[in-house]
Amino acid sequence: MTTYRVHKLTKRVYLLRLDDTDTRFFEGIWPIPEGITYNAYIVTTSEGAILIDGWKREFSDLFVEALESVIDLKDIKKIIVHHTEPDHTGSIEILLRLLGNIELLGTQFAKSMLEGFLGRALPFFKPLKDSEKISLGDVELIFLHTPWLHWPDTAMTYYPEEKVLFTCDAFGGYSIPRTVVDSSDDVISEYLPHARDYFANIVAKYSQHVIKAVDKLVSIGIDYKIIAPGHGLVWVNKPDIIVKSYLAWARGERFGGKFKVVIIYSSMYGNVERMISSIVRRLEEQDIELRIYKFTDKTHSNKSDVLGDAIDADLIILGASTYEGSLNPLIDSIVSMICTKFKGLRKRFIIISSYGWAPSADKELTKRLSEAGMEILKNVTYKGRPDKKLIDNISEEIYKIVNELRKA
Numbered sequence: 001m002t003t004y005r006v007h008k009l010t011k012r013v014y015l016l017r018l019d020d021t022d023t024r025f026f027e028g029i030w031p032i033p034e035g036i037t038y039n040a041y042i043v044t045t046s047e048g049a050i051l052i053d054g055w056k057r058e059f060s061d062l063f064v065e066a067l068e069s070v071i072d073l074k075d076i077k078k079i080i081v082h083h084t085e086p087d088h089t090g091s092i093e094i095l096l097r098l099l100g101n102i103e104l105l106g107t108q109f110a111k112s113m114l115e116g117f118l119g120r121a122l123p124f125f126k127p128l129k130d131s132e133k134i135s136l137g138d139v140e141l142i143f144l145h146t147p148w149l150h151w152p153d154t155a156m157t158y159y160p161e162e163k164v165l166f167t168c169d170a171f172g173g174y175s176i177p178r179t180v181v182d183s184s185d186d187v188i189s190e191y192l193p194h195a196r197d198y199f200a201n202i203v204a205k206y207s208q209h210v211i212k213a214v215d216k217l218v219s220i221g222i223d224y225k226i227i228a229p230g231h232g233l234v235w236v237n238k239p240d241i242i243v244k245s246y247l248a249w250a251r252g253e254r255f256g257g258k259f260k261v262v263i264i265y266s267s268m269y270g271n272v273e274r275m276i277s278s279i280v281r282r283l284e285e286q287d288i289e290l291r292i293y294k295f296t297d298k299t300h301s302n303k304s305d306v307l308g309d310a311i312d313a314d315l316i317i318l319g320a321s322t323y324e325g326s327l328n329p330l331i332d333s334i335v336s337m338i339c340t341k342f343k344g345l346r347k348r349f350i351i352i353s354s355y356g357w358a359p360s361a362d363k364e365l366t367k368r369l370s371e372a373g374m375e376i377l378k379n380v381t382y383k384g385r386p387d388k389k390l391i392d393n394i395s396e397e398i399y400k401i402v403n404e405l406r407k408a
Helices: 057-068 092-099 108-118 185-219 239-250 271-283 303-311 329-341 361-371 388-407
Strands: 003-008 013-020 036-045 048-052 076-080 103-106 125-127 133-136 139-145 155-159 164-168 226-229 260-266 289-295 315-323 348-355 375-383
Touching: 003 057, 013 057, 013 226, 036 057, 036 139, 036 226, 048 133, 057 092, 076 092, 076 133, 092 108, 103 108, 108 125, 185 239, 185 303, 185 329, 226 239, 260 271, 260 303, 260 329, 271 289, 271 315, 271 348, 271 388, 289 303, 303 329, 315 329, 315 361, 315 388, 329 361, 348 361, 348 388, 361 375, 375 388
Parallel strands: 048 076, 076 103, 103 125, 164 226, 260 289, 260 315, 315 348, 348 375
Antiparallel strands: 003 013, 013 036, 036 048, 133 139, 139 155, 155 164
């Protein structure tokens, strides 16, 4: 059941959070059985209120209800649009209907894109310069350009008096956390894997822009105490955790934890799975984190989770069968996403492949991963069903590779 929560974060800032249990595929692509939240914010002032972002259009009536539980709608004087993707701006249409041509604020890109989404000119949309101040009554905010997190229109807003940084998609995550803020270490540990999946699926292609944005925040002296994103937990106790996590993921690194090996494989008739199963048994003898994703005639793993675990893996083992003289289409899809979203992160790979009449999967994987800047440590291909000797030899070799890497 879709519900919403209204929570007072500070003296002047309210969170309006919609818990979306209906959406099964984020952006129509990424499986999210865990659900997702849409976070909007109200900043109250002596002369009215400033609304920051919104919800999806299908929840517009609930959004109005949530707003009215905090303020009179007519008190809204300005709406800040950090990012025009419709999961944050769908509810603007009903507000324009109810309030008329209220002042909209955002980047020039946001103005152009929102006009496209709404199908109308917005002459009352005021594009803001980087670091331009937004004033209303006794409150002053600072608008910050942070493009490509993850669209060209994206921005953040900083409220210096209460040290709140509103970040929209940046520092967000999937899932519907059981609390609205990072109230305990348990809540944080439950949430971070969903934030990592979100980063890998949505933000990873623009990893260098994440690093640039954080560097910018530091260089201009943004002294945040609260990170208030457009999805997921609001960080009021340990905001540096989500910032440091995002930076680690942007570099393709782990933020703490054991040496991590991710195995992703497809197996049509068991020839790849037989080799992978032996490798898994050997690696389970080591003190590592081992994550396994498979695509067989009995099960298909969640692709959102595949990318989420892969982005901070120390080593990725790819297993693929040749299919119609080329690469298995399921692995093809995953490799395409890895090469697009993780390009330049220099992830390390081992390739395992089997074939019937001609080897090609290994060649295709090698070519594409190498072109994306990945490092291939070993490439194993074999015809048909691997025999015990080959299985034992390869399993031992990979055991040694992992052992050496984790001790390095």
